[in-house]
Amino acid sequence: MIRRLWSFSDRYYILHLTWFAFFLSFVVWFNMAPLATTIQQDLGLTTEQLKVLAICNLALTIPARIVVGMILDRFGPRFVFSALLVLALIPCSIAATATNFNQLVWSSLATGIMGSGFVVGVRMVAEWFPPQEIGFAQGIYGGWGNFGAAAAQFTLPALAVATTFLSNGAVNWRLAVLLTGIVAALYGVVYFLCVEDTPPGKVYQRPQRHGAMPVMSANSFWAMMALDMGMWLSLGILTFPLTQPQIHFLQGWQELLCWGFLAGLFLLQTYKSWQVNREVVGSLNPLNSNFLKSSKTYPSAQRYQFRQIALLSFTYLTNFGAQLAVFSILPMFFEQTFALNRVTAGMLAAISYPFLNLVSRPSGGLISDKSSSRKWTMTLFTAGIGVGFLLMSRINSHWSLPIAIGVTLLCAYFVQAGAGATFSLVPLIKRDITGQIAGIVGAYGNVGSVVYLTVYNFTNTWTLFSTMGVVALICASLCGFFLQEPSASFAENDAIPKVEQSN
Structure with missing residues (x-):
């Protein structure tokens, strides 16, 4: 290829x-x-x-x-x-x-x-x-x-x-x-x-219902709501720096208004999701006889596990979220730790992330294609991210600059290759809702950057790297235990793959 x-x-x-x-x-x-x-x-x-x-x-x-x-x-x-x-x-x-x-x-x-x-x-x-x-x-x-x-x-x-x-x-x-x-x-x-949406002779798969993602069970519905809440909370976090005295873009009451608006959007999204999935969730009215009673079971050929999406969202938080956060602070980190000038520090950051990404992200996807298991490729890359950031948390002015650069490059490779491995799995979950799955997983990359930069604003660079390392190791362990290998992961044709049946 x-x-x-x-x-x-x-x-x-x-x-x-x-x-x-x-x-x-x-x-x-x-x-x-x-x-x-x-x-x-x-x-x-x-x-x-x-x-x-x-x-x-x-x-x-x-x-x-x-x-x-x-x-x-x-x-x-x-x-x-x-x-x-x-x-x-x-x-x-x-x-x-x-x-x-x-x-x-x-x-x-x-x-x-x-x-x-x-x-x-x-x-x-x-x-x-x-x-x-x-x-x-x-x-x-x-x-x-x-x-x-x-x-x-x-x-x-x-x-x-x-x-x-x-x-x-x-x-x-x-x-x-x-x-x-x-x-x-x-x-x-x-x-x-x-361009065309599909190759000649192939039909573009569309979801049967629009407005929200269809899920296969009530448990999956509530898990999806939890993921949605995480996204809206991260948006709320963005309002916090806007109220700080040195910025003062928002008054206190305006911040509360923003939070109320975000809460309203979350409730609206929840309602739209319930409309699409009411048969598998049941009524949300406690006085209704069908309260939380499922009335529909999807055929096995249409089923997928929502926890796959949740786990891949977590992996993208740990890799691409970390990438966005680290790239924004890495020049200052090198500048302050090793007394480098601004140009040199900026060049080191550029080599570690934008330029290395041209090779490392495709290589992560390629390794996932060539390995015998996409699951364990994802798990190992995520574990590598954890070890890499824990090593970076130990970097200080007593380190040799070449060794510090080497550790940074190694960590950056795992971060970017991990992002490539994540999106080698995303399209294999359920073809007709790939856009929505990619939207959720991709959004959690941004959520990760918001969370990590918030940690950085309240602590320091070494605490940030330690946090990233621990989170990545937790994510790797979850992938090892719960991430499943999609069927037809390595099919040679364009058959639409499915993951194993959900509970």
């Missing part, structure tokens, strides 16, 4: 078009971060306001991945990815013409939705590749597409400087931001014209 990767024909043609669509969605998502100080000077923003914009840029990504996953399963990845890229022009235009902080807040909130583009490509790649190749294909898609964030860091400042002649000698950040939206919108049209 590695040799055929460069053939740009058949399913590999779709893979390349799709990872580049994901790449552009991440360029748009992170288009203001590398230009933040220039924007700050131009619009007279405070450092605290920049922090607010960074939080706003993450806020809607978590719910957007869930919503986009449902839309995706219904309308197909071709239409959804194309629409997402075309609509990227709207927040980019708002940002490029912004004259005050409030306009940037709205554009940052809307731009965060671009982070949901990842979910769309997971379903597209799953439709075109057989199970025996799905890990490597998803790894290429995720690893190369994720590089869009790093590409924005490297190219947009240079573009803004190169076009100063169009803005009276000032750094042209507005044009740089606008161009990301224009390029994404144009590529959205190209993508729509050049």
Whole structure:
């Protein structure tokens, strides 16, 4: 498969078009971060306001991945990815013409939705590749597409400087931001014209009911509610720094209002989920004779275990959630621990994560494809994450810098390969709701970053690394005991695999 990767024909043609669509969605998502100080000077923003914009840029990504996953399963990845890229022009235009902080807040909130583009490509790649190749294909898609964030860091400042002649000698950040939206919108049209949802002769599998994920039992329903609550709680945590005295973006009553709004959304989501699954859950009215009484049993061919989704969400929290958190603090960690200059520390962070990810995430998927067990591949990678972070928690100024870099690279490899292994399993759970499954699992990557950065804000780097290590080892043990190998994990055709029957 590695040799055929460069053939740009058949399913590999779709893979390349799709990872580049994901790449552009991440360029748009992170288009203001590398230009933040220039924007700050131009619009007279405070450092605290920049922090607010960074939080706003993450806020809607978590719910957007869930919503986009449902839309995706219904309308197909071709239409959804194309629409997402075309609509990227709207927040980019708002940002490029912004004259005050409030306009940037709205554009940052809307731009965060671009982070949901990842979910769309997971379903597209799953439709075109057989199970025996799905890990490597998803790894290429995720690893190369994720590089869009790093590409924005490297190219947009240079573009803004190169076009100063169009803005009276000032750094042209507005044009740089606008161009990301224009390029994404144009590529959205190209993508729509050049891809199909499935290979010729294959039918796109859609869920029978829309609006929420179908589950197979009442226990699975309550487990799904617990996962949903975790996502909404992580969004609530994001409001906390906005009330701090140095930022003071939200008043105390406004924070309570946000929590009330999030609680209302959770209750609405719970009700929609119950509507889709009322036969397996029963009535929620204690006075009803059918209170919590199931009236439906799915045929074995349609059943799947929801705990597979819960476990993979946990693994993605431990790998991709850690990746997002560590990359944001790693330059400062090296700078302060080893007295490095800012440029050198930034280069070490870039090598450890964005550049290494180009190889490590695909290799995680490839190892999962070539091994005899996806379950134990996932378990071992997660255990490696735990050991890696526990080693990193011991790094201090007395360590040799080369050894510290080696430990960091080793840990980063397990983190990124683990993410590749996670999404070698996601498409194999239940094909017709792959978008929703990818949405939940992907959202928990963002949940992980929120949780870990919250731990960091209240403690220090060494405590953060220790926490990440312990959480990963707990996750590895759970995978070893409870994660199941999907049937047809290594099938050579596009048969729709199922996991074993749930209880």
